[in-house]
Amino acid sequence: MSSSLARYFPVLEWGRTYSGRILANDLVAAVIVTIMLIPQSLAYSMLAGLPPVIGLYASMAPLLAYAVFGTSRTLAVGPVAVISLMTAAAASKVATAGSPEYIAAALILAFLSGLILLVMGLLKLGALANLLSHPVISGFITAPGLIIASSQLGHILGIKTSGETLVAIVGSFFRNIGQLNPWTAMVGIPAVAFLFWVRKGLKPLLIKLGLQTRPADLIAKAGPVFAIALTTAAVALFDLAEHGVKIVGTIPTGVPPLTIPLFDPQLWMQLAAPALFLSIIGFVESVSVAKTLAAKRRQRIRPDQELIGLGASNLAAAFTGGYPVTGGFARSVVNFDAGAETPAAGVFTAIGIGLAALTLTPLLYFLPNATLAATIIVAVLSLVNIKAILDVWRYSKSDFAAMMLTIGMTLVAGVEAGVVAGVGLSVLLFLHKASKPHxxxxxxxxxxxxxxxxxxxxxxxxxxxxxxxxxxxxxxxxxxxxxxxxxxxxxxxxxxxxxxxxxxxxxxxxxxxxxxxxxxxxxxxxxxxxxxxxxxxxxxxxxxxxxxxxxxxxxxxxxxxxxxxxxxxxxxxxxxxxxxxxxxx
Amino acid sequence: MSSSLARYFPVLEWGRTYSGRILANDLVAAVIVTIMLIPQSLAYSMLAGLPPVIGLYASMAPLLAYAVFGTSRTLAVGPVAVISLMTAAAASKVATAGSPEYIAAALILAFLSGLILLVMGLLKLGALANLLSHPVISGFITAPGLIIASSQLGHILGIKTSGETLVAIVGSFFRNIGQLNPWTAMVGIPAVAFLFWVRKGLKPLLIKLGLQTRPADLIAKAGPVFAIALTTAAVALFDLAEHGVKIVGTIPTGVPPLTIPLFDPQLWMQLAAPALFLSIIGFVESVSVAKTLAAKRRQRIRPDQELIGLGASNLAAAFTGGYPVTGGFARSVVNFDAGAETPAAGVFTAIGIGLAALTLTPLLYFLPNATLAATIIVAVLSLVNIKAILDVWRYSKSDFAAMMLTIGMTLVAGVEAGVVAGVGLSVLLFLHKASKPHxxxxxxxxxxxxxxxxxxxxxxxxxxxxxxxxxxxxxxxxxxxxxxxxxxxxxxxxxxxxxxxxxxxxxxxxxxxxxxxxxxxxxxxxxxxxxxxxxxxxxxxxxxxxxxxxxxxxxxxxxxxxxxxxxxxxxxxxxxxxxxxxxxx
Known part of the structure; x- marks a missing residue:
């Protein structure tokens, strides 16, 4: 009885052996992840076309839900790049970005995605994730990175871009290039340069200056915070908002509101297919990350229960003013490296974000959108792994073909088309090989x-x-x-x-x-x-x-x-x- | 050189050994198939929402093209039920049934389908047909039978019905039941009853009356012709058209016109997906029939060349005022049973239909639509094979599930959705079984x-x-x-x-x-x-x-x-x- 309860509530298992030592480790990790997550949450909600505060809301309750239901000890859930992009693509088909209807659509997406994941979990469909070949997964993680980076380029330079495919975005970029705002570019370009340097150069510098490896690493991870502080201060001091530099503005202060997803059957029908895609892609991305981290500490994750954990997280997002979430790569790695031992670290992170939402948001009034865009560009370009693509090319031409089809279709026709094409081709090639019995x-x-x-x-x-x-x-x-x-x-x-x-x-x-x-x-x-x-x-x-x-x-x-x-x-x-x-x- | 030519032009192979004896057999078969094909062509073009003469046009040039390029000795190509239904579904999305734009859309469908089949043939993709499981094929042959039969019920009773799914058609039937025209019903109901009786009862009766089995069989096959003659005479004599009985009216006399499919890229894009589905389904149906017949005489068909043969037939239809065609089950069996030995029988059939188009069409002026509908109902219901469904149920529950999903989705959401769902499920079940290596x-x-x-x-x-x-x-x-x-x-x-x-x-x-x-x-x-x-x-x-x-x-x-x-x-x-x-x- 108790073991079957623990099956569906993994918290009962790790909670029993919780100790002061683990608490200390989880708290340290939570502080570091909180510092990293604040700018990321704001940036990803901007990518999703939503007000920045929605990103903060999506980084609280979902973490609590995952702590209760998730099987990974170190996965950090919240808004991620690909899911934000897909949310924008789906919501903008039914409403204008930023409008109340658009925010409502994002809530419905989180709600439907939560239901879909939960039902898949109860039906024990976790093994379905095994049917996506790794080259296809790697393709649909790489290609959105390029789309997202190109979509943020406009924010760096103050140029308005639109569209969901690389072609459309680049096209609108060049059509509107006359709008270039030099003040924005003077904030955005140094921010990108600084963040790239922080990633590669800050840690070695700090070590050379005498710091230990671990603190040097953690300070380097907090790089985006410096960029935010510096650019926000610059905008405030030099009144750059008056010169056309877009700023975040007022972020409402307070705890997440209780929200009930709008019941509109027609809208639900329109959003059901995108919600399904978003759920599957979020699940596959999250499980890949969770598996990798679990393997490092000889822990195990259970894909069926992961579906339930992510389902609960998305339902939590839907009822607390958030938008679709999943386990993110970068933040989970930071959480793991910072020494998190249990999902309690996620609970503390949620509390940290909550405190920030209550106290810090006035300080972010002058935060320029260009800095957030710079954060996104640097984060997503790190997902574009050219070496892995070349490895696949060397190893297997048919896997490479499936990967390239996924990337190509994603760039010209969107994430959903890319995944369908990639999965379709790999299944066809497999069936073709299976068509001759030994x-x-x-x-x-x-x-x-x-x-x-x-x-x-x-x-x-x-x-x-x-x-x-x-x-x-x-x-x-x-x-x-x-x-x-x-x-x-x-x-x-x-x-x-x-x-x-x-x-x-x-x-x-x-x-x-x-x-x-x-x-x-x-x-x-x-x-x-x-x-x-x-x-x-x-x-x-x-x-x-x-x-x-x-x-x-x-x-x-x-x-x-x-x-x-x-x-x-x-x-x-x-x-x-x-x-x-x-x-x- | 000559053998590689014969590979792409099978006519060169069977033509070399053509003899007087074969000629006689082919001629007899052609006469019988012609008699059967005239009412069927008219009926199927009505089902496709096209003027009756289009069905005649689609029964000439495509047969000549198949005779040159096809590998089956006895397959009879022309308009068939499922393809007519799919043509109606696709064309009615871009134009009103019967309008010049609608006829143009049907031509484009034939043209695109011809191109698709030809390209698939040149790429040697014939083996793809092996990837459709038989229960799925049987499902997408059964379910359209039910849809088609229900759509024709209205014609039997003079009630206007509309829609592409069983639910929509039955719904419109009951909404419009007040339109019931008793004169139409007095023609339609006896026609259906007569045709069902002809199928089962006429042959035994003729044999009892002293005829040999073969002539009795052939006369029974010509049953629809009696029904047409009798009901046409009744309508003409009693002036039933004045009482609201819908008749075929004037069918233009003459040879098929030369037509060039309209070049309209946007329309082509809209029709490309339906054309692809229609091509695959037509190909699979045709190959199943051709394989079955070839096996009976220890002949072989080559699926890759069949793609080329059907592609050529559809291109021929597109350039001679027709609409999409494929190898039909009923007519091929009649052709085979009547003793056809080579595709020359198809050439003679085309000539027969041509003569009919030149001379007989005035006689068909008073032919009631209800009789054509009766022909269709009896033909398609014979495709609904309950015993085969029960056999699959007994043999394999997972195959049964794929079949039922195909049938269910076809009935509620159309042929394309049904095929996608059925193929999707059977591939998923297969991948699931393949997920545990031995x-x-x-x-x-x-x-x-x-x-x-x-x-x-x-x-x-x-x-x-x-x-x-x-x-x-x-x-x-x-x-x-x-x-x-x-x-x-x-x-x-x-x-x-x-x-x-x-x-x-x-x-x-x-x-x-x-x-x-x-x-x-x-x-x-x-x-x-x-x-x-x-x-x-x-x-x-x-x-x-x-x-x-x-x-x-x-x-x-x-x-x-x-x-x-x-x-x-x-x-x-x-x-x-x-x-x-x-x-x-």
């Missing part, structure tokens, strides 16, 4: 009752009997090929009078394969060749008995291949001096 | 160098070494499962220090599986367990060398499993008295 012509190993491939072993065969061993289950993917291949083999040699299919490795014959074997039986019979089966497994035989196949079969079903040989080509026994035995009953 | 823990067979499953054979094993034989290629579908399963096996027994993956049956390791094995290596290594590989095939090894895996691998790659044993658990050699041998180089 099979071998076998013969008797002299002196034994064993049968082996005639091309690899010295075996005895009869010209009148063709023995074909099938090494795989027969399904719609390979049944057509089997029918053609066996017909060809049998009709090629005019002496063949009997064909025996040795089914020792056949675990299933589906309805399509059944029809193919029936057709094979029919085709062979019209050439006066009988079809037999041997070594059919019990469950397969039970099913065949429920069809009409056994009545139509021109030959017999032998319990063993050796029985088939004794009945159909007894002369081989003499030739190979094997003793006759009673057939298996 | 593997076995193996040990040394004493006195040999062979390794066998420890659960099936008496073998020697070392508690420190886990030998896992993988019986399948490793791809994204099963890699995640392998990683979990091997980790569990290795960490379950605390004594295990080495894991050897025996890769003798692994033909491929894709990029996703490579990452999983890397993760496995990493996870085992953090538990102080080394990972080794053995018996890696050449091509797989070549690829691994192009990755970083071999540098990271904690253990070794052994050429044989026995080498691995000698290196890792030499004590087993003593225990089983096997002689040490030099490792394979």
């Amino acid at each position: 099979m071998a012509i076998v013969g008797l190993v002299p002196g034994t009752q064993h049968f082996r491939n005639i091309h690899r072993h010295e075996v005895a065969t009869s010209p009148r009997v063709l023995n074909v061993r099938i090494d795989e289950s027969l399904t719609f993917t390979n049944a057509g090929w089997l029918e053609e291949a066996v017909t060809d083999l049998a009709l090629k040699s005019p002496d063949v009078r009997d064909v025996v299919l040795m089914c020792s490795a056949v675990n299933e014959i589906d309805a399509t394969a059944l029809e193919s074997i029936e057709a094979l039986n029919h085709r062979l019979s019209s050439a006066d060749v009988r079809l037999h089966l041997s070594e059919v497994k019990g469950p397969v035989m039970d099913r065949l008995k429920r069809s009409h196949f056994l009545e139509e079969l021109t030959g017999q079903v032998f319990l063993s291949q050796f029985d088939a040989l004794q009945a159909l080509s007894p002369e081989l026994l003499l030739a190979t001096s094997v003793k006759r035995v009673a057939p298996i009953r | 593997m076995a823990i193996v040990g040394l067979v004493p006195g040999t160098q062979h390794f066998r499953n420890i659960h099936r054979h008496e073998v020697a094993t070392s508690p420190r070494v886990l030998n896992v034989r993988i019986d399948e290629s490793l791809t994204f579908t099963n890699a995640g499962w392998l990683e979990e399963a091997v980790t569990d096996l290795a960490l379950k027994s605390p004594d295990v220090r080495d894991v050897v993956l025996m890769c003798s049956a692994v033909n491929e390791i894709d990029a996703t599986a490579l990452e999983s094995i890397e993760a496995l290596n990493h996870r085992l290594s953090s538990a102080d367990v080394r990972l080794h590989l053995s018996e890696v095939k050449g091509p797989v090894m070549d690829r691994l060398k192009r990755s970083h895996f071999l540098e990271e691998l904690t253990g070794q790659v052994f050429l044989s499993q026995f080498d691995a044993l000698q290196a890792l658990s030499p004590e087993l050699l003593l225990a089983t008295s096997v002689k040490r041998v030099a490792p394979i180089r």
